[in-house]
Amino acid sequence: MIDLGRLRTRTSAHTEAVVGAPGLGATRCHYRVVDAKFTGLKLDRNWHVASEHLEYMVQTFIHNEALGRIQGFLPRASYLLGRGWEKGKNDGGSTSCMDRLAAIPQNHEVQGRLLKTIANEAVEWNRKLRSEGSEWDPLMGPMADELRPNVGNQQNYPWHTAITHIAREREDVPLAWQVGLPGREKAHAAGIERWTDARFTAAVAGVNGAHAAVLDRMLAVNRDSAGPAVWPEFITTQVDVWGEPRGIEFYVDFETVSNLDDDFAARSPNRTVGQ
Numbered sequence: 001m002i003d004l005g006r007l008r009t010r011t012s013a014h015t016e017a018v019v020g021a022p023g024l025g026a027t028r029c030h031y032r033v034v035d036a037k038f039t040g041l042k043l044d045r046n047w048h049v050a051s052e053h054l055e056y057m058v059q060t061f062i063h064n065e066a067l068g069r070i071q072g073f074l075p076r077a078s079y080l081l082g083r084g085w086e087k088g089k090n091d092g093g094s095t096s097c098m099d100r101l102a103a104i105p106q107n108h109e110v111q112g113r114l115l116k117t118i119a120n121e122a123v124e125w126n127r128k129l130r131s132e133g134s135e136w137d138p139l140m141g142p143m144a145d146e147l148r149p150n151v152g153n154q155q156n157y158p159w160h161t162a163i164t165h166i167a168r169e170r171e172d173v174p175l176a177w178q179v180g181l182p183g184r185e186k187a188h189a190a191g192i193e194r195w196t197d198a199r200f201t202a203a204v205a206g207v208n209g210a211h212a213a214v215l216d217r218m219l220a221v222n223r224d225s226a227g228p229a230v231w232p233e234f235i236t237t238q239v240d241v242w243g244e245p246r247g248i249e250f251y252v253d254f255e256t257v258s259n260l261d262d263d264f265a266a267r268s269p270n271r272t273v274g275q
Contacts, residue, residue, distance in 0.1 A: 016075065023072030030071055033063045033078035034101065041082035041102045049080055049102045051110045056080055058122060060104050061115045077103045139169045148172070152180060171196045177215050179205045196223060 021030035035056065042050035049057055060078040068074030079101040086093035094100065108115050125146060138147060149167040150156075151174060156163060167175055171194035173184040179195070183205035187193070192200045200219065202212035221231045 019073055021071035021073050023070055026071075030073050030075070031067055032075055033060055033067055034081050035060045035063065035079070036081045036097075037083075039082050040095075041080055041085045043085055043087040043102055045088070047087065047103065048108060049104050053080065053102075054110055054118070057104050057108065057110070057115060058119045061106065061108075061119050062123075064104075064106060065119075074106065076107075077105045079103055138166050143170075148184070150181065151175065170194065173200065173205065176200075176205070177218055178202075178207050178211045179215070182206065195219065198223070 016030075018028050019030055020027040024030075037056060042052055044050045057080075060080060064075060064078035081097060081101055083097055084093060084095040085100050085102060104115070106115070110118065128144075136144065136147065149163045149170075149172055151164055151167050151172070153163075154160070166172075173187045173192070173195050174180055176183075176195040179187075186206050187200060187204055190199070190204055192204060194200070202208075202215040202219075205215075207215050217231065221227060221229075
């Protein structure tokens with residue numbers, strides 16, 4: 001059991017502490033959702049969970065909705081308990097998991113959208129995936145927008161190789177230089193699914209300025225199987241710089257891990273009982 005009086009919060013938890021749970025036969029107490037995560041939590045300017053923890057927020061929101069139905073009282077907030085917390089650059093933080101709960105109000109908005117709306121969309125997508133997913137082929141035929149590959153996302157381990165394979169097999173529009181996801185949306189609006197489609201141009205993807213002419217030339221070279229593999233055939237620009245033989249150079253890149261050797265014995269323990 002967690003004593004909310006010990007943990008600092010900025011919600012209505014204290015004023016609602018004596019509210020009962022009629023669904024459970026309790027008259028002066030009720031349950032609260034506190035989800036423990038093995039990560040440091042970022043807080044926004046209102047001391048709520050920051051938007052970068054959206055997946056945790058939606059998960060905890062759903063848990064709170066379920067709890068409200070069971071106990072007959074819906075708390076106005078649920079909470080995350082992390083390894084510590086941080087709020088901006090000048091508002092301090094803590095490395096103690098028991099210092100502060102990160103609140104998630106049920107009416108919280110992320111980029112102008114209610115958590116309830118985001119959660120409902122996630123649930124609908126999950127249901128659609130379960131009922132129709134067995135018929136989908138990622139390499140052929142129509143594809144749901146949610147399944148389209150995003151090769152620019154580097155945080156997709158261990159699926160990056162599979163995503164790249166799907167994108168190449170489908171000749172996905174964002175594989176073209178300077179064309180991202182907004183460019184793909186514009187191409188799809190024009191009925192174009194592949195960068196190899198002769199109708200696909202820099203203008204269709206919304207690529208403007210000096211990049212437009214370069215992209216169109218790159219598309220032309222790659223679409224012409226009988227043409228030169230490299231264009232232009234001879235490069236003379238700054239040949240005095242890159243054309244002169246020079247000594248071999250080596251570069252060393254150092255990578256560090258900031259919390260690999262954390263000493264948890266020096267911190268307040270937080271143990272989960274039951275699951």
